[in-house]
Amino acid sequence: MKKEDSDKFEIDDLLKQTLKDDLPPELENSMKKQLILFRKKMEQPELQRREEANRALRRLFHGGGLKWMQWMLKKQVLAPASIIMVVLGAVLQITNPSSVLAESISLLKTSIIVSDRVSHAESMECSIEMPAENEQYYEYFIQWLSPSLTRVQVKKPNQDIIKTMWISDDKITIADHATNTLRKVEKVNQIDAPEFHHALRLLSPLDLVEQMEGKWRLKQYKQHGDSERGTFTVAIPEENTILELTVDLCTFLPTSLKKFLADSNEESDEGKILMNVNFKWNKSIAPQLMLPKITKGSSCA
Amino acid sequence: MDIAITSRKHGVPDTQGWTVCPEEIFLKSEKLFFDQLIRPIEHQMMRSIWRIVRDPEMAKDTFQDSLAKIWKRLDRIRSHPNPHALILKICLNAAIDSLRKRTRLRQHEKTEPLHRFPSLSDTKNHEALESKKIEAEILEAINRLPRRQAVAVLMRIIQEQPYTVIAQAMECSETTVRIHVSRGRARLIQWLSHLKPASLKEVSK
Numbered sequence: 001m002k003k004e005d006s007d008k009f010e011i012d013d014l015l016k017q018t019l020k021d022d023l024p025p026e027l028e029n030s031m032k033k034q035l036i037l038f039r040k041k042m043e044q045p046e047l048q049r050r051e052e053a054n055r056a057l058r059r060l061f062h063g064g065g066l067k068w069m070q071w072m073l074k075k076q077v078l079a080p081a082s083i084i085m086v087v088l089g090a091v092l093q094i095t096n097p098s099s100v101l102a103e104s105i106s107l108l109k110t111s112i113i114v115s116d117r118v119s120h121a122e123s124m125e126c127s128i129e130m131p132a133e134n135e136q137y138y139e140y141f142i143q144w145l146s147p148s149l150t151r152v153q154v155k156k157p158n159q160d161i162i163k164t165m166w167i168s169d170d171k172i173t174i175a176d177h178a179t180n181t182l183r184k185v186e187k188v189n190q191i192d193a194p195e196f197h198h199a200l201r202l203l204s205p206l207d208l209v210e211q212m213e214g215k216w217r218l219k220q221y222k223q224h225g226d227s228e229r230g231t232f233t234v235a236i237p238e239e240n241t242i243l244e245l246t247v248d249l250c251t252f253l254p255t256s257l258k259k260f261l262a263d264s265n266e267e268s269d270e271g272k273i274l275m276n277v278n279f280k281w282n283k284s285i286a287p288q289l290m291l292p293k294i295t296k297g298s299s300c301a
Numbered sequence: 302m303d304i305a306i307t308s309r310k311h312g313v314p315d316t317q318g319w320t321v322c323p324e325e326i327f328l329k330s331e332k333l334f335f336d337q338l339i340r341p342i343e344h345q346m347m348r349s350i351w352r353i354v355r356d357p358e359m360a361k362d363t364f365q366d367s368l369a370k371i372w373k374r375l376d377r378i379r380s381h382p383n384p385h386a387l388i389l390k391i392c393l394n395a396a397i398d399s400l401r402k403r404t405r406l407r408q409h410e411k412t413e414p415l416h417r418f419p420s421l422s423d424t425k426n427h428e429a430l431e432s433k434k435i436e437a438e439i440l441e442a443i444n445r446l447p448r449r450q451a452v453a454v455l456m457r458i459i460q461e462q463p464y465t466v467i468a469q470a471m472e473c474s475e476t477t478v479r480i481h482v483s484r485g486r487a488r489l490i491q492w493l494s495h496l497k498p499a500s501l502k503e504v505s506k
Contacts, residue, residue, distance in 0.1 A: 007490050008486060008490075011486055011489050011490050011493065012458050012486075014439070014493065014496065015439060015458050015459065015489070016458065016459070018432070018435055018436050018439050019352040019353060019355070019436070019439065019440075019459060020352070021348050021351075021352060022351075023347060023348050023351040023352075024357065026357075027347075027351065027357045027360060027361070028347060030357075030361055031347045031360070031361065031364050032343075034361065034364055034365060034368065035339070035343055035368075038335075038339075038368045038372075039335050039339075041372070042334070042335055042372070
């Protein structure tokens with residue numbers, strides 16, 4: 001055997017023997033649990049996103065993050081840092097009396113809790129009102145019980161319900177109350193009735209969460225004095241609109257949502273409200289409402 | 302107002318006009334991904350991380366990092382010619398990252414933490430201490446290798462993968478992999494020559 005080959009085998013053996021395959025059984029079990037959790041997260045992508053955010057936070061306070069904190073607590077670092085912070089504090093006091101940092105942390109914290117509570121809601125009812133400026137505007141009443149049980153009613157302002165849609169196990173049934181007919185479609189994107197289009201964004205709590213996390217740009221969060229309500233102001237740049245999402249701070253669930261044009265404001269320009277949504281959460285919904293049938297003339301709750 | 306929901310659940314078109322899969326199909330494909338691509342090599346994944354990291358807490362963290370990376374690269378893994386090899390490479394890369402992070406932390410501390418090695422009073426057997434030192438030196442040597450050489454050497458020696466598979470995982474030619482392995486090995490022989498076999502010592506001279 002050549003000298004190089006023998007060296008090669010020896011280094012290979014050294015590595016194999018030293019870095020041997022002796023995974024402790026308790027660690028193996030623990031890793032298997034991680035895998036089970038990973039599989040669950042694959043089925044629920046929002047869980048994985050939340051886990052990543054949690055891991056990022058944990059890292060700040062463990063391992064490398066902890067070392068940085070230890071380093072930062074050294075006197076040589078602490079003294080100049082405290083001077084800089086005092087100066088910055090003074091500057092902030094002079095220029096802006098409100099605490100920008102506290103505001104942004106509060107905004108972030110509340111939005112994360114709201115997103116979490118909405119995604120874990122057991123039922124959702126929401127009524128959507130559109131100002132009746134022309135024939136295209138409708139009022140909606142959405143009742144969501146589970147991903148496979150949703151009912152949407154649509155009516156024109158000051159008229160009876162004109163259509164009802166039931167979504168169950170991806171089978172969609174649409175009742176036209178004017179003609180007393182039922183029609184079935186396979187997917188939501190096959191719904192050609194324009195009456196339902198505005199409601200498609202809020203068919204479930206997860207739709208709301210997806211919009212909160214994906215398309216909405218949080219601008220501001222304001223708590224209403226001593227009351228138990230807070231309001232997020234959100235921009236949707238691609239639509240040039242502003243949303244105001246009011247949240248009940250006891251349950252951290254949204255109570256209302258108002259949509260404006262970006263260049264208007266609520267007080268001075270009431271006429272430019274594009275959409276007004278009122279939510280009710282975790283209320284019991286009669287299961288029979290979720291069964292497709294034609295009911296004529298019932299009022300929109 | 303255009304429909305612009307990005308929900309996979311109801312099969313609504315997104316802003317680009319794609320019709321996204323209904324939830325059922327989406328879930329089936331994710332389950333299939335797990336059962337076909339992760340399940341058959343889960344033991345190899347765990348073991349390749351443990352064999353390099355060799356610290357239970359860090360191994361768990363590294364495994365979690367690997368899973369997060371796999372999650373981010375699902376699409377790439379699905380379309381890869383050898384997804385199993387790519388997943389194992391991701392695990393190795395995460396293990397090397399952890400190794401480097403640990404070295405950086407120790408450099409900050411300057412002294413070796415005592416709990417890493419069995420104390421002399423506790424160690425009845427001198428060999429345990431000796432083997433821990435050898436392990437530390439080998440890991441340090443692997444740490445000093447350029448990343449691609451380290452990955453190629455570990456995939457070849459520890460995971461015992463054929464060169465063709467390593468080449469697919471590293472997305473380079475088989476010749477390049479052979480060069481990486483050969484150079485990596487040569488460096489390890491040079492750096493670790495004092496650790497035992499006489500033949501290795503001669504080479505370093």
